[in-house]
Amino acid sequence: MSIGERDKFKVEVQMKIKIDVSPIATFKWNEDNAQKLRELREKSGYSRRKLSEEVGVSTTYIHQLEAPHLFINKPGKPKEITVSTDILQKLCAALGGEVATLIWDIE
Template sequence: MNSAIYTYLRHLREQKGWSLRKAAEEVGVSVSYISLIEKGVHPSTEKPPKISPEILEKFAFAYGVPKEELLMYAGYISDQLAFDMENPGATRYMTIEESKSYYELNRKTNTNNDLEDMIENADFLTFRGRLIDTITKRKIIDMIEILTND
């Protein structure tokens, strides 16, 4: 678990001006649990306490922040978006494992994934069975620039 989550949760509570007791009431956990989390060290094990994604979701709701933000701070997900294969057209945050796999794959393949380069350098680029000529390729790149505000 990333240690940044403990100080961040304390920061969010203090930003709201809440006591430990008020935060515990709002989150739905004990005062001692909030205190343990904010200290970042379990007194009997001297190790960082684990916070489940479900508990982080409760903190997010109480503190008014996106749950993905807390999940990123805790190290459950990365800040990279992935396509959600179960919901076509949707995106979701990658898990840390997916993010590591993604970067490892890119490092291993050592390919240039720049869309402009791919479009310009493709010898036989087609769309719906029709060959795309150089002028049309340039128009496509121009449209992508407009769509991505570059």
């Protein structure tokens, strides 16, 4: 088979990676994570309020996770946001995603 013929038979492979995050207590949260969470929430059709009820956290906390720049490095506010593994797992369970896709660049 020639190179040109092989190009016709390219196969796209999608791989799901399951990562055990149980030994990790918290993750540092940034704008990339926030954008991924917001996109996943909107794609799933959840409002912030509905998601907060599903996960058992406040609507303000969901807002903080989706817009960390509004909450960090302000007077009296923390310099960074961390999120517990437990909350991330609950968010992902509600939204049908994996923790790894929120934290790392894994599609």
